[in-house]
Amino acid sequence: xxxxxxxxxxxxxxxxxxxxxxxxxxxxxxxxxxxxxxxxxxxxxxxxxxxxxxxxxxxxxxxxxxxxxxxxxxxxxxxxxxxxxxxxxxxxxxxxxxxxxxxxxxxxxxxxxxxxxxxxxxxxxxxxxxxxxxxxxxxxxxxxxxxxxxxxxxxxxxxxxxxxxxxxxxxxxxxxxxxxxxxxxxxxxxxxxxxxxxxxxxxxxxxxxxxxxxxxxxxxxxxxxxxxxxxxxxxxxxxxxxxxxxxxxxxxxxxxxxxxxxxxxxxxxxxxxxxxxxxxxxxxxxxxxxxxxxxxxxxxxxxxxxxxxxxxxxxxxxxxxxxxxxxxxxxxxxxxxxxxxxxxxxxxxxxxxxxxxxxxxxxxxxxxxxxxxxxxxxxxxxxxxxxxxxxxxxxxxxxxxxxxxxxxxxxxxxxxxxxxxxxxxxxxxxxxxxxxxxxxx
Amino acid sequence: xxxxxxxxxxxxxxxxxxxxxxxxxxxxxxxxxxxxxxxxxxxxxxxxxxxxxxxxxxxxxxxxxxxxxxxxxxxxxxxxxxxxxxxxxxxxxxxxxxxxxxxxxxxxxxxxxxxxxxxxxxxxxxxxxxxxxxxxxxxxxxxxxxxxxxxxxxxxxxxxxxxxxxxxxxxxxxxxxxxxxxxxxxxxxxxxxxxxxxxxxxxxxxxxxxxxxxxxxxxxxxxxxxxxxxxxxxxxxxxxxxxxxxxxxxxxxxxxxxxxxxxxxxxxxxxxxxxxxxxxxxxxxxxxxxxxxxxxxxxxxxxxxxxxxxxxxxxxxxxxxxxxxxxxxxxxxxxxxxxxxxxxxx
Numbered sequence: 050x051x052x053x054x055x056x057x058x059x060x061x062x063x064x065x066x067x068x069x070x071x072x073x074x075x076x077x078x079x080x081x082x083x084x085x086x087x088x089x090x091x092x093x094x095x096x097x098x099x100x101x102x103x104x105x106x107x108x109x110x111x112x113x114x115x116x117x118x119x120x121x122x123x124x125x126x127x128x129x130x131x132x133x134x135x136x137x138x139x140x141x142x143x144x145x146x147x148x149x150x151x152x153x154x155x156x157x158x159x160x161x162x163x164x165x166x167x168x169x170x171x172x173x174x175x176x177x178x179x180x181x182x183x184x185x186x187x188x189x190x191x192x193x194x195x196x197x198x199x200x201x202x203x204x205x206x207x208x209x210x211x212x213x214x215x216x217x218x219x220x221x222x223x224x225x226x227x228x229x230x231x232x233x234x235x236x237x238x239x240x241x242x243x244x245x246x247x248x249x250x251x252x253x254x255x256x257x258x259x260x261x262x263x264x265x266x267x268x269x270x271x272x273x274x275x276x277x278x279x280x281x282x283x284x285x286x287x288x289x290x291x292x293x294x295x296x297x298x299x300x301x302x303x304x305x306x307x308x309x310x311x312x313x314x315x316x317x318x319x320x321x322x323x324x325x326x327x328x329x330x331x332x333x334x335x336x337x338x339x340x341x342x343x344x345x346x347x348x349x350x351x352x353x354x355x356x357x358x359x360x361x362x363x364x365x366x367x368x369x370x371x372x373x374x375x376x377x378x379x380x381x382x383x384x385x386x387x388x389x390x391x392x393x394x395x396x397x398x399x400x401x402x403x404x405x406x407x408x409x410x411x412x413x414x415x416x417x418x419x420x421x422x423x424x425x426x427x428x429x430x431x432x433x434x435x436x437x438x439x440x441x442x443x444x445x446x447x448x449x450x451x452x453x454x455x456x457x458x459x460x461x462x463x464x465x466x467x468x469x470x471x472x473x474x475x476x477x478x479x480x481x482x483x484x485x486x487x488x489x490x
Numbered sequence: 491x492x493x494x495x496x497x498x499x500x501x502x503x504x505x506x507x508x509x510x511x512x513x514x515x516x517x518x519x520x521x522x523x524x525x526x527x528x529x530x531x532x533x534x535x536x537x538x539x540x541x542x543x544x545x546x547x548x549x550x551x552x553x554x555x556x557x558x559x560x561x562x563x564x565x566x567x568x569x570x571x572x573x574x575x576x577x578x579x580x581x582x583x584x585x586x587x588x589x590x591x592x593x594x595x596x597x598x599x600x601x602x603x604x605x606x607x608x609x610x611x612x613x614x615x616x617x618x619x620x621x622x623x624x625x626x627x628x629x630x631x632x633x634x635x636x637x638x639x640x641x642x643x644x645x646x647x648x649x650x651x652x653x654x655x656x657x658x659x660x661x662x663x664x665x666x667x668x669x670x671x672x673x674x675x676x677x678x679x680x681x682x683x684x685x686x687x688x689x690x691x692x693x694x695x696x697x698x699x700x701x702x703x704x705x706x707x708x709x710x711x712x713x714x715x716x717x718x719x720x721x722x723x724x725x726x727x728x729x730x731x732x733x734x735x736x737x738x739x740x741x742x743x744x745x746x747x748x749x750x751x752x753x754x755x756x757x758x759x760x761x762x763x764x765x766x767x768x769x770x771x772x773x774x775x776x777x778x779x780x781x782x783x784x785x786x787x788x789x790x791x792x793x794x795x796x797x798x799x800x801x802x803x804x805x806x807x808x809x810x811x812x813x814x815x816x817x818x819x820x821x822x823x824x825x826x827x828x829x830x831x832x833x834x835x836x
Binding site: 345346347386391392393394395397398399400401402406407408413414415416417418419421422423424430431433434435436437439440443446449451453455456457458473476477480484485 | 659732805806815819820822827
C-alpha cells in the first residue's frame with residue numbers, strides 16, 4: 050500500500066530529512082525581484098539587518114572525530130545571558146549522540162565558541178542552546194502580538210553557508226489545517242537558514258524559520274511556541290534532553306489522540322457497499338483514487354486515503370507523529386471468487402511502515418493476526434496488527450493495522466492504518482474504534 | 491551385486507579353519523568387478539588350471555594394458571586353489587576390503603577373495619558360496635509399476651500441467667489467454683521433470699537400470715501431492731490465528747512427502763540397504779528444507795523496517811472456522827505490545 054503525500058508535506062520532508070547532507074536541495078531563488086521592486090523595503094531590511102546582526106549566529110554541528118562541520122543552521126540570541134534559540138533539527142544529531150558532536154557558533158564578527166544544549170521542543174522543532182558570556186549581550190525581543198495577514202516580515206539566516214542574509218516576505222497566517230501550528234510565510238527560506246529568526250518591522254521575533262515547500266512558500270514556528278519553551282526552561286530546566294523529548298512525544302500523541310477520539314467519526318460510503326469512518330478533524334485530510342478508467346483491469350478498485358500532513362523530526366533517519374488511514378474497496382469484474390481472492394491477497398501482502406525509522410530507533414515489527422467479526426456482525430475480516438517499540442522513548446510504539454474482508458465472494462473491503470509514536474492504551478483504543486467503524490452497508 | 495562384508499569375513503574364518511578337510515571342489519567362479527565391486531563379467535570354470543592375462547590363449551582374457559600377456563594362473567593343488575603370479579611387471583595383489591593389500595603370489599585363494607591385476611579386479615567364489623536370501627517383491631513394486639504405466643504417467647503429468655497452469659492463471663492480475671499460460675506451464679513441467687531425469691541418469695551412470703518412466707511417474711505423482719499439501723497449508727493458515735500450532739503441524743506433510751519421494755527415487759534407481767536408502771532420503775530432505783531455510787536466513791537484512799505478517803486469505807467457501815470478537819483481538823494485541831517491549835531490552 051502506498052501513502053500519498055501532499056506536495057507540501059513531501060518537500061518539507063525533503064528539507065528536514067536531507068539537511069544532514071549539507072548543501073543540497075532547492076534552487077536558490079533570486080531575491081532581486083523582491084528587492085528592486087520595493088526600494089523602501091530594501092532600505093528597511095538593511096537597517097534591520099544591521100541592527101540585529103550582533104544577535105545572529107551561524108550554528109554549526111562539528112563532528113568531533115573529523116573536526117569538520119556536519120550540519121549548519123542559524124540561531125539568535127533571546128536573552129542577555131547567552132541563551133540562543135535555534136531549530137531542534139539543527140542540533141538533533143547532538144541531542145541524540147552528544148559524544149559524537151559538539152555545537153559551535155559563529156557570530157557576525159567571525160568569533161567562534163562552543164554552545165551547550167539547554168532544552169528542546171521536538172514537537173515544534175525548537176531548541177535552546179547557551180554560549181558562555183562575560184558581559185551582557187544584545188538580544189532579540191520576542192513579540193507580544195501576532196502579525197496580521199499581509200504584514201511584511203523579515204527572515205534572517207545563513208543559507209548554504211553563504212553568509213548571513215535577510216529575506217523580506219509576507220505573513221500569511223497559520224498553515225491551514227495544521228495540528229501543530231506553523232506560520233505560512235511567503236518568502237524564500239533555504240537550507241542553512243533553519244533556526245534563524247523572522248522579525249516584524251519593529252525587530253521583534255514573530256517566528257523561527259523551519260521549513261520550505263519551495264517557490265517562496267516557507268514555514269515558521271510561531272513565536273509563542275518559543276516563548277513557552279523559554280518560560281518553561283526558566284522555571285525548570287530539563288533533567289535530560291532524552292527524557293524531555295520522550296515527555297513531549299508522549300504529550301503530543303495524547304493531545305492528537307484526544308482530538309481524534311473527541312471528534313465525530315462520520316460514516317461514508319466507499320465503492321458500492323463499503324462503509325468507512327472519516328475522522329472529522331481539520332488536520333486529517335483525505336484523498337481519493339480509483340481505476341475506473343482502466344478497462345482491462347480485472348478488479349475495480351477505489352481508494353480513500355486520509356492522513357495527518359505532518360510528522361515530527363527526530364533525526365534524519367527517524368520520523369514520528371504521522372498517521373495514515375487507507376480504505377480500499379475491490380469489486381471483481383469477470384473472474385471467479387478463487388482468482389479474485391488470489392489477486393486480493395497480492396494487494397494486501399506488502400503493507401509498510403508509515404514513518405521512516407531505523408535499527409537504532411525501533412525494534413522490528415511483531416505481528417499477530419486473527420479472523421475477527423465485530424459484534425454488529427456486519428463484516429468478517431482477517432485482521433493483522435503489528436507494532437514496534439521505540440528504543441529511546443519508553444512506552445511509545447509504531448502500530449500498523451491491516452484488515453481484509455473475507456465474507457463476500459467478489460467484493461472486498463480493506464481497512465488499514467499506521468500511527469507512529471503512540472502509546473499502548475491509545476493504540477488499542479483507536480484500533481478498537483476503527484475496527485468497529487468499518488463494515489458493509 | 492552387493493557384497494556383504496561380514497559375510498566375507500565369516501567365510502574367510504571358516505575357510506581357514508576347514509581348509510584341509512573341505513571336500514574337493516574344482517568348480518570356481520571368477521568375477522571381473524569394477525573398482526567399487528560392480529560386476530562386469532562372470533566366469534564359471536571347472537578346470538585344474540586357469541590362465542589369466544591379456545593374450546588370447548588365456549582362459550580369462552583381460553584387456554587392461556597394465557596386465558601382462560600371461561599374467562597369472564590359478565591352480566588347483568592339494569585341495570586348494572593357489573594363485574601363481576608369472577613375475578609380472580605390475581604384480582598381483584590380494585586386496586580384500588577388510589585386509590591390508592599384499593602380494594598374491596602363491597596365495598591360497600579363499601571364497602570371496604579379491605585379486606587385483608594391473609588396474610582390474612577379480613573376485614573369486616567357490617560354488618558353495620552362500621548367497622543372500624531371496625528378496626520378496628515389496629508392495630512398492632506394484633505401486634511403482636502402476637505409476638510407470640504410460641496412462642498413469644500421462645495422467646499425472648497432465649494433472650501437474652493443469653494445476654500449474656491454474657496457479658499461473660490465478661496469480662495474473664490481467665486477462666490471459668491460453669497461449670500465454672502455455673509457455674510458463676510447459677517450462678515448469680519440464681523443469682520439474684529434470685529431477686526424475688537426473689536421478690535416472692545417475693542410476694544409469696552407476697550401472698543400474700535407469701527406469702526413467704518409473705522415476706517420472708513416481709515424481710509427478712508426488713509433485714501433485716505436494717501441490718495438494720500446499721493448498722491444505724494455505725487453508726489451515728487462512729483459518730487459524732497467529733498463535734495457533736496447527737499451521738506448523740501442516741508443514742509436516744510436505745516434509746514427509748519430500749522424504750517419501752526421495753526414498754522412492756532411491757528405491758527405483760539404486761540397489762542399497764534399507765537403512766542406507768532411508769539415510770540418503772533423509773539427507774536430501776534436510777538439504778532441501780534446511781537449505782531453503784538457510785538461503786532465506788542469509789537473505790534476511792539486519793533490520794527489516796517492514797512488518798512480516800501472514801496475509802493468507804481465501805474465498806469465503808474455504809472459511810471453516812468462526813471468527814473472534816474485537817474484544818479478544820484487542821486482548822491478544824496487549825500481549826503483542828508486551829512482546830515488543832521485551833524486544834527493546836534485548
